Amino acid sequence: MKNVLAELRKEYGISQDELAKKLKVSRQTIGSLEKGRYNPSILLAYNIAKFFSRSIEEIFIFEEDENE
Amino acid sequence: MSRNKYIIILFFSIILIISAFIIENLMGTDVKVISGIMLGLGAGLFGMSVAKLIELNYLKKNPLKAEEQTIELKDERNIYIRYKAKAKAGDITGYLLIALAFICIVAKLPVWVTMSLIGVYVVNFIIQLVFLSIIQNEM
Numbered sequence: 001m002k003n004v005l006a007e008l009r010k011e012y013g014i015s016q017d018e019l020a021k022k023l024k025v026s027r028q029t030i031g032s033l034e035k036g037r038y039n040p041s042i043l044l045a046y047n048i049a050k051f052f053s054r055s056i057e058e059i060f061i062f063e064e065d066e067n068e
Numbered sequence: 069m070s071r072n073k074y075i076i077i078l079f080f081s082i083i084l085i086i087s088a089f090i091i092e093n094l095m096g097t098d099v100k101v102i103s104g105i106m107l108g109l110g111a112g113l114f115g116m117s118v119a120k121l122i123e124l125n126y127l128k129k130n131p132l133k134a135e136e137q138t139i140e141l142k143d144e145r146n147i148y149i150r151y152k153a154k155a156k157a158g159d160i161t162g163y164l165l166i167a168l169a170f171i172c173i174v175a176k177l178p179v180w181v182t183m184s185l186i187g188v189y190v191v192n193f194i195i196q197l198v199f200l201s202i203i204q205n206e207m
Contacts, residue, residue: 020139021139024139024142025139025143025144025145026139026140026143026145026146028145028146029143029144029145029146032145038145038148040144041144043144044144
């Protein structure tokens with residue numbers, strides 16, 4: 001699943017480490033999310049969306065072919 | 069709570085080690101196997117509990133490190149990785165058991181050795197089915 005997490009994080013001017021601490025996850029998880037290698041749980045996606053005051057759909061872009 | 073648990077284990081391990089020496093001195097070589105098991109178990113538990121107590125003490129003095137460790141432990145990606153690694157290790161162990169069973173047959177080892185290996189494989193498979201059912205009911 002693609003996402004705009006890296007762009008949003010840079011927009012907010014925070015490091016991966018700082019974001020990880022705010023969300024109570026490891027820095028590696030933030031790195032993996034940004035690279036699109038790991039899809040978050042709905043709970044983490046919700047926490048990320050809440051942190052950036054956006055909706056989940058604005059951050060995580062679901063593409064139809066991913067479900068095939 | 070966690071600290072108390074390891075203190076209890078530490079005392080238990082010391083009792084095991086002392087008992088092993090007492091039993092061997094009182095009853096001689098007849099109980100060498102039992103005292104050996106007690107000594108091994110005691111030494112293992114002693115090492116583990118001392119290491120855990122040192123770790124807990126260190127984390128108590130370094131709350132930032134403790135928080136980092138908790139995050140690493142509860143991190144959902146780390147949990148997913150741990151589960152996946154354990155599942156893959158379990159699968160590979162299953163294949164290794166079957167391979168070993170065939171090696172035992174070729175090497176003409178006693179039948180009970182081969183049957184034990186197959187038995188462990190079957191038990192592992194049954195446990196897997198039981199957990200599949202339990203987890204499916206939970207979700």
